[in-house]
Amino acid sequence: MSYLFPTYSRWEVEPEHAEGSIIIDKHGKRYLDFTSGIGVCNLGHRPVSVQEAITSQLSRYWHVSNLFIQEEQENAARRLAESAEMDCVFFANSGAEANEAAIKLARKATGKKKIITFENSFHGRTFAAMSATGQDKIKTGYGQMLETFIYLPFNNIEAIKKELDDETAAVMLEIVQGEGGIYIGEHAFLNEVNKLCKEKGALLIIDEIQTGIGRTGKPFAFQHFQLTPDIVTSAKGLGSGLPIGAVIGKKELAHFFGPGSHGSTFGGNPLAIAAATATMETIFQTEFLEEVRKKSSYLFELICMELKKIPDIMDIRQLGMMIGIETSIELPILLKELRNHGLLALPAGMNVLRLLPPLTVTIDEIDEAIDIVQSVIKKFSQAAV
Template identity: 75%
Template structure:
């Protein structure tokens, strides 16, 4: 009997060791990991530079509280602010905490309560972020949600025009909906949302929990669309596996998050900060991101060539190293069969197979993954005939 609450449908794999793009199970089986810990291990498993940075911090101090000035924390905040071309950072422990803080900041800064979010979005599982999420299955059984959220279809600008008003504190969205099925915002829609926010005195919050820190081939996904958000949240890829999240904002918001207004005991923990600094030092380099873009293009080319014409595939959606394969196959069964063949993948949204390979993935590893995908999907296509 397990003494863990059964909140996860666990796989049959128990990892023994992981390095780079691979996990070795306790049974000795090797798995090509195209989940990256659900978009967390952007540099692959146990990147040397990050491990060295954490080991160094372990020998100095582990925790002192945020009452102390910490130079490494300041350095991490500067890297994040510079990467997003913004000003100020608050460190949390997770994406949900970062989004919770962003919601609080938007409400306090505007003096308003209404927040517009989008159908198929995912913003977390705390009460406020669950309320912000546009998926009913996330909320089932928890009673009434917070009543200050309005949910609209993504890419429907007319719906936003109808909903936004002088009572709107913020519009909050993911430029790529990760958990919702790799649905990508359209350029014109994203631009107009920003214009409507400015016109109505609302803040533009972009949730980059999954898309941030190089996942799409840029420091942040909103930079593909030349957007100017008021608040950005990020988490997953920031610490290469150590728990950390962050809210990135503008200097004009400093007054609203003054002493005593918000806090976190473990937010910006020295070990997580060490990991974040080492991670960003690598990922925010232009040459590194150029390689990510190149390999993303190669991955799309190979998938289009070898998977695109298969009857089981209805659409391939991708931005950088975020890939959604919409399929007529049974996705949970497909994920299991791919895993049995040595490829780790995820499900997302409705009938979508989600791939989140490490940003460090090589062409040979892409070839191996596409070959496994092709083999399993062909068997589905043949079975459907």
């Protein structure tokens, strides 16, 4: 009997050691980890610079509360804000908390309640974040959601033109719907949303929980599309595995989050801040991001070459190190067989195999992983070539 609530369908893998792109289980079996802790370990497992930063902070202090001035918080906030070309940061503990805070900030700053989000979106499992999510399966059994969210089809310009009006507080979107199936925002759609928000006085909130911190080859995915958001949320890859989230906003919003308006006991914890700072020092380097884009192109080209001719592959979608392989093969069976062959991957949506390799993955590891993917998919395909 487990003393844990059964909220997760756990795999048969129990990690014993992890480093870089590799996890070793308690039986000594080696796995290539193309989940990155669900988009968290962007520098791979236990990156040396991050581990050293955490160890150094451990010897100073672990927690003092946000009543104290902490220079490290200020430095981390500056680096994060500058990378997003914005001005202010609030540190939380997770992506859901960051999105919850962003929703509060948007409602307070505008004095409005209506927030537009999109079908197949995922914004978290706290109540407002769950209400913002455009997937019914996330909400089943929890009763009535908050009533001020409107869900529109993603990439539908006419729908957003019709619904975005003067009563709209904000539009909240993901550049890539990661949990929803690796659906990527179209350039024309994203720019129309950006324009309409400015015209109607609505705030543009971009959820970069999964796409941010270099995952797509830019510091943030919205930078591929020249968008000008008012609020950006970040988490996952920001702390290389330590719990941290952040709301990044324009300076015009700063006074709406004055003393007593919002808070978090553990938000901006010194250990998490140390990890985030060390993570950003590596990932936000121009040379590092250029290398991520090169490896992303290589990975996508290899996947297309190996898989596109297989009839059970319906589509392949990619932005940076976020890859979605839509397939008619039953996902639980496919994922288990990939694990049997030493590759860890994820589901997305109903029928999409999701690959989120570390940004530090090597070309040899990419070759090995895709060799496993094509071999296993061909095994299950009814008309394998």
